[in-house]
Amino acid sequence: MNIVIPDDYQDVVRHLPAFDRLSDHQVTLFNDTLTSLDAQVERFHHAEALVLIRERTRITRALLERLPKLRVISQTGGGVAHIDLEACREHGVTVLAGRGSPTAAAELTWALVLAAMRHIPEEVANLKAGRWQRTLGTALEGRTLGILGYGKIGARVARYGQTFDMKVLAWGREGSRERARQAGIEVVASQRELFERSDVLSLHLRLNEATRGIVGNADLAAMKSSALLVNTSRAELIASGALEAALRTGRPGMAAVDVFEQEPVVEDPLLHLPNVLATPHLGYVEKDGYELYFGDAFSNLIAFIEGQKIDDLAAQ
Template sequence: MAPKVLISDKLSAAAVQIFKDRGIEVDFQPDLGKDKDKLAEVIGNYDGLAIRSATKVTEKILEKATNLKVIGRAGIGVDNVDKEAASKKGVIVMNTPFGNMITTAEHAIAMMFAVARQIPEASASTHAGKWEKSKFMGVELTGKTLGVIGAGNIGGIVCDRARGLKMKVVAYDPFLSHEKAEKMGVEKVDELDDLLQRADFITLHVPLTEQTKNILSKENLAKTKKGVRIINCARGGLVDEAALAELLKSGHVAGAAFDVFSEEPATENPLFNLPNVVCTPHLGAATTEAQENVALQVAEQMSNYLLDGAVENALNMPSMTAEEAKIMGPWVALAGHLGSFIGQMTDEPIKAINILYDGVVAEMNLAALNCAVIAGIMKKVNPDVNMVSAPVVAQERGVQISTTNQSKSGAFDGYIKVTVVTEKRERSIAGTCFSDGKPRFIQIKGINIDAEVGEHMLYTTNKDVPGVIGTLGSTIGTNGANIANFTLGRSAAGGEAIALLYLDDAASPELVKQLEATGVFEQVKPLAFDVA
């Protein structure tokens, strides 16, 4: 029986035809996604669901999706899909991460031109029959310094286009190496303050994470060069819009161009109706070419999975064959956890990632395992990264990847060891999978441990002296936190010691501060792992 796919948003006729040509039964209802009750009523009839942004795939919808195997999002953002619920349901979530990069980058460049020459205001004035030539005095881009915050896929294209405009480009991206920046022809700065003080224009190209939220805060905006112009075509929430509005009114900031806002749809905003502020309604990916590209890509990817079992650009499953998935599942999870640990522990640019596979795991699909490790590491800077796009993200940042496989060499049937190299240090962690399929951490920084991986964990380091465990336990207890599992290790008596705790809930900032205030611990780091 042929697979059946529902398209509940507007996709091109060419995308619909791809499904048909591949022998897949397709039901094209482009307005159905707006009716969540009707969607819930019919979703159980389909093997695949192709969407854009209008359809909201909630846990309630997924509960009714008794036959659903794959969701394909034509575009990069999947905020409208409950990925955790989909994973629990066994539904693969795919996106098309590279289809709208050029379009979004071009929009940022267009917005920069628009605010530099006050084009929207000048156009409105001229349409109104005014001829205010002297009112709209602009600035050239040539010779100006462009500060790019985030030099990944889209930011890298913006850097290239800006260099073509004869601008001096300064990039701030903790995961961009100096070597890669040199090849791009841009100057990498290690401190955001350096970029803020030098840039004539600032453009943002980072995802919205805990680290990047309000990256242009009131304090950081105050550090900018007088007369700066700010462009945000990335994500709402990266800029303190109220603080920016005040600086625009005072004249410290000469202009701003925003395609994204902290609340969308944006019917009101502090930036609205201010002079020399250009606003567009989230049009970054809104070109005919981009919309066509992502529609065709998602149709091909979904067809490949439904007919051949091939997994491409999946956010919640590795790229591998169905046969491999049965055997490799626990090891893929382990690889992701090892990468996540390293990523959460590393703040400086990563120069190299070295992965060692030992024993039984050395005979598996190492490409998929490599992707899981790299994705785990890179998720700290880009939550949208998946196992397919992760190597590309690493390559763009000049990260060297090396893999070694060897025969069984220790007490375990197999294990994975991940080492990252930065300009300052090397950091390593190893893990294995027991017969129950549960991943375990077995070594950190060369110190042997045996730690179950939990959703909420706490990592500490200290000198091996008496009383540390008591201080750790009592401080955690007085903060109302409960320890599910507690693992200790040390390099030698009186040497370096580590503890890895599995907590029922995330360690609060107050708990972390209190542990640091004891003066006992050299490092206190809360960690989070996706163990769904």
């Protein structure tokens, strides 16, 4: 089978042990992301299978209409919001998805919390420039951590907060709130209360039509001027432009973000704000996680090729 794997930015996929599972097939890897429809068609026109690295390439109806050879899409991780499933069904394209892992994303979230609260990147730059101790950091002990979305990642981040002797609050849908209660986490009365009380607020929601823009201007304005907002989930959870505006007015006082509305980022206003710590969507970019994601994606693809029973998301 002719398999195409786009968006392998670090050129690591072919070095994973899991990649050996595709040794009997013709595999083409690309190390960048194309957004032009014509350029995507030219790149994918010969593909019978696409293995997608998370949401880096969107699969639209317009693209599918020009890829008549495409038979199957095997997705790394479980999210498929970037794939037009209805169009895949109409064009007879099978869509397969694997498992996710909360570990890498939760660890990066906590790394951003520590780095932002203690001004670590700024002080590293200061030291290399010959400047000694220019900021005053803030400890986590005794402060309040808010978790919006108590799922697998949110629960891990909450435990990290407890380990650092923080008070932890949670809010989310009813299932999320119930899981938090069972874990002994205080569930606040409303999303607004979570924003008002948190010294560090971390977003851990899936992006869908119900959660798109769920964080608005009023929520951000309710935050403390000393608070840190952390978003390692999806940029679109926050209303477009709201975070930039809020940071310019000083509520919250800081933000640490790993996600952007347009990726890869060429230009974004957040990158120019002094109270923003930004990373290039590294949440899931970690060796063990990659082996899990691609192991699943390749195994699912081989099962499709061999005619085994599969779970086709486009057929649901």
